[in-house]
Amino acid sequence: MQKMPQWADVILVPLISLILAGALSALVILAIGESPYEAVKIMVQGAFGTTNGWGYTLYYATSFIFTGLAVAVAFHAAMFNIGGEGQAMIGGLGAALVCLFVPFPHWTFALLGGFGAAMLFGAAWAFIPAYLQAKRGSHIVITTIMFNFIAAAVLNYLLVNVLRPTGGMDPATAKFPEPTHLPTLHDMLLPLGIQFSKSAPANVSLIMALLACVFVWLLIWRTRLGYEIRALGHSESGAIYAGISAPKVAIISMLISGALAGGMAINNVMGEAERLVMNSVEGAGFIGIAVALMGRNHPFGVLLAAILFGFLYQGGAELALWTSIPSELIVVIQALVILFTGALDNMVRMPLERLFLSLRRTEP
Amino acid sequence: MDFLTLLQVLDSTIRLATPLLLTCLAGLFSERAGIFDIGLEGKMLAAAFFSAAMAFMTGSVWLGLLAGIAASMALSALHGLASITFRGNQLISGVAINFLASGLTVLIAQAWFHQGGRTPSLIGGARFEQITLPFALGPMDAEAAGLPLSKLIAQAGPLQQIYSEVISGQTILVYFALLCVPATSWLLYRTRFGLRLRAVGENPAAVDTAGVSVVGIRFAAVAICGVLCGLAGAYLATALQAGFVREMSAGRGYIALAALIFAKWRPWYALGATLLFGLLQAVALRFQSIDIAGIPVPVQFMDALPYILTVVILAGFVGKAIPPRAGGEPYVKER
Numbered sequence: 001m002q003k004m005p006q007w008a009d010v011i012l013v014p015l016i017s018l019i020l021a022g023a024l025s026a027l028v029i030l031a032i033g034e035s036p037y038e039a040v041k042i043m044v045q046g047a048f049g050t051t052n053g054w055g056y057t058l059y060y061a062t063s064f065i066f067t068g069l070a071v072a073v074a075f076h077a078a079m080f081n082i083g084g085e086g087q088a089m090i091g092g093l094g095a096a097l098v099c100l101f102v103p104f105p106h107w108t109f110a111l112l113g114g115f116g117a118a119m120l121f122g123a124a125w126a127f128i129p130a131y132l133q134a135k136r137g138s139h140i141v142i143t144t145i146m147f148n149f150i151a152a153a154v155l156n157y158l159l160v161n162v163l164r165p166t167g168g169m170d171p172a173t174a175k176f177p178e179p180t181h182l183p184t185l186h187d188m189l190l191p192l193g194i195q196f197s198k199s200a201p202a203n204v205s206l207i208m209a210l211l212a213c214v215f216v217w218l219l220i221w222r223t224r225l226g227y228e229i230r231a232l233g234h235s236e237s238g239a240i241y242a243g244i245s246a247p248k249v250a251i252i253s254m255l256i257s258g259a260l261a262g263g264m265a266i267n268n269v270m271g272e273a274e275r276l277v278m279n280s281v282e283g284a285g286f287i288g289i290a291v292a293l294m295g296r297n298h299p300f301g302v303l304l305a306a307i308l309f310g311f312l313y314q315g316g317a318e319l320a321l322w323t324s325i326p327s328e329l330i331v332v333i334q335a336l337v338i339l340f341t342g343a344l345d346n347m348v349r350m351p352l353e354r355l356f357l358s359l360r361r362t363e364p
Numbered sequence: 365m366d367f368l369t370l371l372q373v374l375d376s377t378i379r380l381a382t383p384l385l386l387t388c389l390a391g392l393f394s395e396r397a398g399i400f401d402i403g404l405e406g407k408m409l410a411a412a413f414f415s416a417a418m419a420f421m422t423g424s425v426w427l428g429l430l431a432g433i434a435a436s437m438a439l440s441a442l443h444g445l446a447s448i449t450f451r452g453n454q455l456i457s458g459v460a461i462n463f464l465a466s467g468l469t470v471l472i473a474q475a476w477f478h479q480g481g482r483t484p485s486l487i488g489g490a491r492f493e494q495i496t497l498p499f500a501l502g503p504m505d506a507e508a509a510g511l512p513l514s515k516l517i518a519q520a521g522p523l524q525q526i527y528s529e530v531i532s533g534q535t536i537l538v539y540f541a542l543l544c545v546p547a548t549s550w551l552l553y554r555t556r557f558g559l560r561l562r563a564v565g566e567n568p569a570a571v572d573t574a575g576v577s578v579v580g581i582r583f584a585a586v587a588i589c590g591v592l593c594g595l596a597g598a599y600l601a602t603a604l605q606a607g608f609v610r611e612m613s614a615g616r617g618y619i620a621l622a623a624l625i626f627a628k629w630r631p632w633y634a635l636g637a638t639l640l641f642g643l644l645q646a647v648a649l650r651f652q653s654i655d656i657a658g659i660p661v662p663v664q665f666m667d668a669l670p671y672i673l674t675v676v677i678l679a680g681f682v683g684k685a686i687p688p689r690a691g692g693e694p695y696v697k698e699r
Contacts, residue, residue, distance in 0.1 A: 028468075032475035080455055082402075128675075138678035139687070141402070141455050142625060145618055146671040146678075153668035161662065289459060326474045326481060331467030335460045343446035343457035350450075 004356035014294060014301075014341060016348050021336035028332055034325055046318025047311045055185060055200020056317070059272065060284075061310030062202065065209040066264035067288025068306050069216050070257045072297040076220055077253035078233040083129060083144025084261040085285025086151030087122040091262020092269040093155060094121030096163070096276035099176040110180035114270050115208065115263060122262015123255045125151060130254030134247035140254070148285075159278055172277040182271045203271035205264075212260060213299040219256070220299075229253045261285060290334050293342040309334070368518055371529040373646050378534060379604060380649075381642025382541045383408065383596040387620035388627065388634045389541075389548050390592035396552065396629060397585030398565040398690040402458030403443055404593055405617025406465030411436040411597025413469040416483040416608035417476065419490040425602050428490065432601075433594030439465065440590030448582050451694030462617075470610045483601075483608040492535040492603040500524075500532030535603040537595060544592070548631040561585055565688035568695040578695045593617075622674035629688065641670045 026036035047057045067084045074081035081087075094117035104110040129143035159171040168174070184203045189196040220226040228249045231239040240246050268280050287309055294308070295301025316330035340348065387404050394401040411432035419428025439461050446457040470481035477483055496502025501520060506513040517528050552558035560581050563571045568578045600616075601608045623641050627633035648666035655661070 028471065032471060080453075082455070082459065132675070132679050136678075136680050138675075138680065141400075142621065143675055143678055145402070146622060146675050149615065149618065149671045150668045150675075153664040153671075156667075157662050157664040160664075286459070286463070289456070293456070324474070326470055328467045328470040328474075328481070331463050332471060333467075335463030335467060338456060338463065339442075339446070339460035343452035343454075343460055344450055346450040346452055347446075 003353040008352060008356060010296060010298075010301075013345070013348055013352065014296060016352075017340035017345070018294070018337065020348070021333060021340045024336050025329070025333045029325065029329070032325065034323060039319060039323065039325065042319055042322055043311070043315025046322075047314040050197065051195070052197035052200050053314060053318075055197045055202040056314040057307070057310040058185070058202040058206055059200065059267065059310070060313040061306045062206045062209045062267045062271075063264045063284040064287050064291050064306035064309050065303060066212060066267070067261050067284050068291030068295060068302040069212055069288075069299060070259075070261035070285075071288045071292035072295065072299070072302055073216060073220070073229070073253055073260065074257040075292055075297045076226075076233045077229045077250055078236070079133070079250065079254060079257075080141050081126070081144055081254065081257045081261075082141050082289065083126065083147050083258075083285070084288045085281055085283065086144070086148035087125045087258045087261035088264050088281045088285050089148075089151045089155050090125040091118035091122035092265040092276055092280050093158065094118045094262065095265040095269045096173050096176075099180040099270060100163075100173060103177075104179050106179060107182055110270070111182060111204065111208070111266060114180070115266050118262045118265035118269075119259035120262070122265075123259040125262070126254045126258025127251070130251045130258075133254075134250040156278065159276065163276070170277070173275050176270065176274045180270060181274060182266070184271075201272040203267065205267035205271045208263070208266060210303070212263065213303050216260075216302075217299040225249070225252065261288070287334060290338045290341075294337055367522065368525065368529075371525055373643070373650055374530045375533075376646040376649065377639060377643045378530065378538060379642075380645045381638045382534075382538045383599050383604065383616055384620050384623055384638040384641055385541045385635060386537075386544065386592050386596035386599065387617055388623045388638050389544055389631065390589040390596070391621055391624045392548065392627075392629060392631065392634060393561070393585045393592070394589040395624065395691055396565045396688055397561050397582050398568060398688055398693065398695070399443070399447055399582055399586055399589075400454045400458065400692045401443065401586075401589060402455055402621065403439065403461030403465075403617075404458075404589075404620055405613050405615065406458075406462035407436040407439045407590060407593035408597040408600065408617050409462075409469055409611070409613040410439055410465040411594040412601040412612055413473060413483070413597075413608045415594075415598035416486060416601035417473070419486055419602050420483050420607070423488070423490050425486075425490055425492055428602055429595070429598045432598035433591055436594030436597060437587060437590035440586050440593070444583050444586040447694065448579055448586070451696065454692055454694075466611065469608070473608065473610070481610040486602060486606045490602070491606055492537060492599075494533045494535055495539070497527075497532040499527070501528040502533060535599070537599045537603055540595070541599075542635075545631050545635045552631065557581075557584075562688075564695075565690055568690050569698070572695070572697060578697075582695075596620075619670050622670050625674050625687075626670075626677055628686070644669050 029036045029039050047053045070084050071081055095114040098113050098117040102113060129140055129147055132138040132143050133140040163173045164171060165174040182203045186196045186198045228244045231244055232246055232249050236246055269276055273280060291302055291305040291309055294305035312330050312333055316327045319325050320327040387408055391401050391404050414435035415428040415432030418431035419425050443457050443461055446452040447454040473481045473483060501516050503513060506516050509516055517525055560571060560576055564578055564581045572578050600612055619641055623637040626637040644666055648663050
């Protein structure tokens, strides 16, 4: 018997969690002597008031869609992929290598080539933790955390010692050649007669991210593999009894997860920086955790949550610019969202379930 | 590398291993009771900030220490609330705590001190002093001889060099951390509380049947974890360095987590593992690149080595690390 209607589970629980997180964040702003109302006004104006703000919001959202989907796919198989950060870093390496060393004639080829390489590298980085979890029983959370640090060390070594152009001062690759530069939303919307900010970094990767949402929805709910992933996530022993090879499905779902996390490189590495820098991921891998929890592991929820976090990131940057509130406020909000939607889920859910049960008892 | 350089590396090994050791033992208590704790990093960071802030405002390092422990225990209580009371996902709770600490420390530091997310430098009584053990060469001897301490130690005999450079001249938290190892071992393996704590991590239903409160034991374990993380954080900000800077825990909580697995959740092994990881940090800090048998080893490899070693151990190719059986599972009492 379901304890409460589905709409309450899908909409009400996340909404209440979000309100709790928002209320606590407002208290934090009050405590450091600023006005929450003014802060929200600056954030909304900064993120949605201009096409430039929109451009940044959507740019951040694009990255978060990829990492959020990555965490969500792994969650469906009951695995917690905390290594999106490392997989995205290595995915960036893949995209950078292809852009630097393959002479692409046109940006469409570069997009597909870069996307493929980024996904391949991301999946490869997820493979070892996945294999160790499935075959040797080592905990995926610990190994993916370790692989985040190893990825940072690998990238640091390659950027400082190998890929840095001669005479370059900062640890970064050379600028990618002209044909690999992806069109921004400005370039794409101009033929339609829409004036979009030229300086904003949102680019064609947004479309790839939306396609990835559709792909994940089809995969999880419309394919045999998706069924096996969900079965494994619900009950490992049940899945094995149904003839599903648990290690195989676990490894495949982690490979897809790693590929999605790696795939975000087309946005930040190819679309924005147009070269590989040290800290290109900027924590997007971790934000994916909050996005997946918030979006209830559903691609549409992930999309909405990613736009919400895109708004928080762009709004937070504006806040740091115009007030004395540092952008770390966003990290606090992110922590509260993870706390309430993930860890303290039962705190919101239990009273609601009791409420709905008592409502149902009085009905007939 | 001469003898004195070796001693200096060992000296900084002990200084760098101390926060790892305290945090590793903190994680040991928590995980042995069946509560996974990824939030070690965040607790350490919060403790580092509040100890530095309190020590700066009161001028007393001991009050700072208390504030650090209190901050760390508050986060521990949150972790306990989420993972014990509300049976939430312990890993997600830990992740949230890390972000909470990382954001809040900078936010509050900026609001209180307006120095870009750090505390002012601590001086005098706001820091832990280095203790000169009896018969060791210390700053007093150096002053009497009119020479810098390093010169004075260089002139001494090898035994005195080891004693003065490595063993003496550490802060009190270093000696306390080392004492924690036998104390933890005794508490876990020689007391009734320790037996129950270990049992709660392996088979909570059995403990419950015996009439002992699973929730109570787990909360106690999480509280001890909070105290030890608090000590580690206070050590970072008031002994190892003079004040708080943003993200000063710098992944030490995760290295401690790695050390805990490396040590197979045992106290004496934890000492070995943290000393090894401390040595790696000390070597990476001192030398930019090292040649081993003619092959240059990049410093990034030294940074990554603790994590690589942990993955190898986890893979079970070199001995097997078996975590507490009930780890990560919320306990639901049967009705």
